[in-house]
Amino acid sequence: MKPFLSRFLAACTLALASSCALAQDGSSADELVQAGLTALKQIDEGRAGEIWDTASAFIKTRYPRADFVANTQRARQTVGTVARRDWAGITRIRNPDDSAGIPAGLYANVDFSTRLANDKTVFEKVSFRLEPDGWRLTGYVPRENQ
Incomplete structure (x- = not known):
């Protein structure tokens, strides 16, 4: 088993793993890719409500659960049947203030x-915010161009 995966599984129960929250310091790209794949699997399975339940707190205050679920499902419907997913890139962004x-x-x-x-x-872009207990989902955006 790859080191990042064994650390991930040791740090998170299966329920937490499916919630996209990682009990790490946010420095591992492997952890972000895994969190992204987990979120995409949940979206594929129509489980956007579970994602909202564990999303970043500021997302919950901006989008009621029903709106988040409907918007996520609508966005996912534009994708179609997935044959394969490969990560294409990871971008970390530090937002210095809330302006x-x-x-x-x-x-x-x-x-x-x-x-x-x-x-x-x-x-497909899956976005996260690093919170004290790990990465929490903030968004999902499918698009035709990179």
Whole structure:
């Protein structure tokens, strides 16, 4: 088992692992990729409500659960049937203050290149905020261009 995965599993119960929260310091790209894949699996399975339940607190104050679920499902429907996902990039962003209406903190975007069953490629971005107990989801955006 890869070291990041064994640390991940040791630090998180299966329930926490599915919630996209990682009990780490936020320094591992492998952990972010795994959190992104876990979130995408939940989205694929129509479990956006579970994602909202464990999302970053500021997301919960901005989007009622029903709106978050509906928006996530609507966005996912634009993707189609997934054949394969590969991570394409990770960007970490430090927001120094909340002047833009987004709480200060460390954020990360994990981009996936997603090959569909019809051989089309789309891109999916899963975003997170590092909170005291680990990475918490802040968004999901599928798009046709990188």
